[in-house]
Amino acid sequence: MQTGGYDVVVELNEQIISSFLKLGHCMGKFPTFSGSYTLPISGVPESLEEFMVIGYEVSLDKAPEFEITSGLSLKMSIRGQCEFEVLGGITFSLEVEFTMDLVPSFDQATQVFKVDFVSASIDDVELNDLFNLPSDVITKLNEILSIAMGEYLTDDVTSIILSPILFSTELPYMPPGEANKLTLGLGNVKILSPQVMAGAVNLLGYTGGNINSVTDFTDGNHVGVGVGEAGIHRVYDFWWQRTTHPKSVTVTGSHDFDMPSFVDWIDEFVDWIVAIGTLGLVDVEVDLMRVWADYGATIHFNQLDFDLKPANTVELSGSVTIDLWCKVYAQIKTTTEIFWGLIEVDEDISTINPFDLSVNGITINLENATGKVEINTSNQLTVDLLSADVDIPLSWDLPEFILDWVVDWAVDQVIENLPPVVLFPAIIEQTIPDSTVTVEATFNKLVIDEPEALVAANIETSGIGTYAPYIANKDPEHMELHKRDCEWAHRIATRNRAYFCEIEKALAAGFNGCAFCLPEYHTG
Amino acid sequence: MCLVSRVRVDKERLKRFDFEKLQAIRSKASEKPKLRDSFRKDFKAALEAEGVKVDEAFLKEIKHEWHEQISRDIKAKVAASPEKYPMLSRVVAGKPIRVHVTIEKGTNKVKSKEVK
Structure with a gap:
């Protein structure tokens, strides 16, 4: 079993992690951080104290880059712009690269993969040659940045979400409230390879599973979700006990029978009608005007049993309990008036009721389903x-x-009104909470391998328009790129807007920087 | 619109619906032509005049006898040509009716049925 005996295993490919980091960056999830550091020098005269303060501000030009190392640890590289202010007003900028050590986790409350920051180190600081800073100054600045980064990581940004919501805890046709959602127990997280990491959870109080038995089933897709058959049964049992989906239905019908359908029975049918109408005591000629049936049923559905089989098939069995009734009528016109209490007489037209049948509580079995x-x-x-x-x-x-x-009618009603067999809630939620970003999953794999169901999908996001820092005019006669807050950006017709999180991608797509807000990228 | 017109019912055929009380009434009717006229004019009153109380018990007995005969008719028909009546053959044999259904994918609508 690739799910290692857990109820649910979610797997995430490095590619999608990088995509979501870019998305997070675009959505402003990596805010500029700033602060100040006071040089620990004692005995400084009060008039000089302000010169002991070094201000800093770090902003990220690009999204961080995520990596699962060959040693199966997680690292994130960040390249940022750092601006220092010293001596009460002198500023200079450096480009810095940080590397962060990360610990992965699966948040059972939100069903997303995230990483918690453990530590950070500075990899590289670009010297600004204009200032010719001595090396010990650079060292001190490194120390300040390290302290600042440490505080930023622990206070402002302690973890980053790496994935969309990989599965919901809400099932369809359920009453509102937390008690009617699936409860999760955290299993474990494991880095399976330099490309994939996995998180395992259990449902509804189950505590089994071995993380070392979990294997990669993403087949190169962005995400994979595997569900064990035992977990699927737990979900269906939980759903059946609580669902608001109707478990019984009352239906009625009526049908007029045309001559060809009962030509084989015409002699017997007329005999029955006349016998009921006259006891055979009166000579009669009969016109059979109409034959019809009214019928109805109350169907009570029971929970089905199912067994996962190879090739994505399921074997099912179960039963329904039905109360069924049927009344058959014949309308006849007679040449002799008949009035003896069991039939209605309407001038010379009578309605005979040869069959009035009902049965309650019979069990209809579904076999070989x-x-x-x-x-x-x-x-x-x-x-x-x-x-x-x-x-x-x-x-x-x-x-x-x-x-x-x-x-025929009863069988149609049983099948049409069967409650669904709900195996698992939504895999890969279609929106990112508290945002306008939508997630579209293309499912490239659905394999039922008897004890488990394995799903793998690639993910695309859309709706980044609310956040993207760059807006382009894709009208071929314009093709201009603007910053979000440029007044010219707001004049672009909605249908002509294209959104970009990174300026390089916009330029590579053929857009030209606005002469007003992006003059450095304006080529005329 | 009429499904079947002017069928004259052969009273000989209906004799199989006779039971004791009915046979008695039929005998009287065959002996007394005026009784047949009375039946035409006021069937219930004529029966009661002959001492047949048309009450719930009588009606219940009549219904029971009819349905017994109808059942016999149905069973006889099935016995004569069981292959023509697959459902009734199962009912008469005391077996459940088995219908194999195929279902249109994604709709829960029955696509085809076959009585097994």
């Missing part, structure tokens, strides 16, 4: 029922043409 596991349009794992044998223990003596119709 098969289905396919699918991901529906809401990204939920469900079962599509494809075939079944429906066994109906009915002892009604009815002509075949009526029995056939009523049984």
Whole structure:
């Protein structure tokens, strides 16, 4: 089992982590941090104290880069612009590179992968030759930056979300409230390879699983979600106990029978009608005007049993309990008036009721039922029922043409009204909370391998327009790139807007910098 | 619109619906032509005049006898040509009706049915 015996394993490829870091950067999740450091020199006259303060401000020009090392640890590289202010007003800028050590975790409250910052070290500080700073000054500045970074990491940004919500805890057709959501227990997190890391959780109080047995099932896709069959059963049991989906339905129907459908029974049928109408005591000629049936059923659905099989198939079995009734009528026109209490007389037209049948509480079994596991349009794992044998223990003596119709109708109602078999909630939520960013998953793998279901998908995001720092005019006659707050950006028609998080990508796409807000990238 | 027109019911065929009380009434009707006229005019009153109380018990007995005969008719028809009546054959044999269904993917609509 690739899921290692856990209920749910989520796996994340390094590529999507980098994409989400870029997204986070675009959304302003890496704010500029600033502060000041006072040189620890004692005995400084008060008039000189302000010169002991070194101010700093660090901003990130680009999104951080994430890496799973060959030693299976996590690191993040950040390149930023650092501006120092010294001696009460002299500023100079440096470019700095930091490397952070990270510890991965799977947040069971939000179902996202995140990393917590452990430590940071400065890799490189670009010297600004204009100032010709002595090396000990550079060293001191490094120390200040390290202290500042440490405080930034512990106070301002302690962790970063690396993934979208990988699965929901909400099931369809459930009452509101936390008690009706899946409860998760944290299993473990493991870096499987330099490309993939995995987080394992259990559902509804289960505590099993071995993280060392978890293997990579992403097949190179951005994310993978694996669900063990035992977990799937737990989810379905939980859902069935609490769902608001109707477990019983009352339906009725009516049908007029045309002549060809009962030509085989016409002699018997007329005999029955006349016998009921006259006891055979009166000579009669009969016009059979109409034959129809009214019928109805209350169907009570029971929870189904299912078993995952290879090739994404599911074997199911179960039963429904049904109260079924059927009344058959014939309308006849007679040449003799009949009035003896069991039939209605309307001038010379009578309605005879030869059959009035009902049965309560019979069990209809679903046998040899098969289905396919699918991901529906809401990204939920469900079962599509494809075939079944429906066994109906009915002892009604009815002509075949009526029995056939009523049984057909009852079978249709049972199948059409069957509650869904909910296997798992939505995989890969379609929005990022508290944002306008939407997530679209393209599922490239759905494999049922008997004890588990494995899903893998690639992810695209959209809706970055609210956050992107650069807006371009994709009208071929303009093709200009603007900063977000440029007044010319707001004049671009919505249909012509393209959004970019990184200026390099916009330029590579052929856009020209605005002469007003991006003059350094304006080529005329 | 009429499904079947002017069927004259052969009383001989209906004799299989006779039971004791009905046979008695039929005998009287065959002996007394005026009784047949009375039946045409006021069927219930004529029966009661012959001492047949048309009450709930009588109606219940009538219904029971009819349905017994209807069941016999149905079973006879199935016995004569069981292959023509697959559902009824199962009912008469005391077995559950088994219908194999195939279902249109994603819709829960029955695509085809076959009685097994």
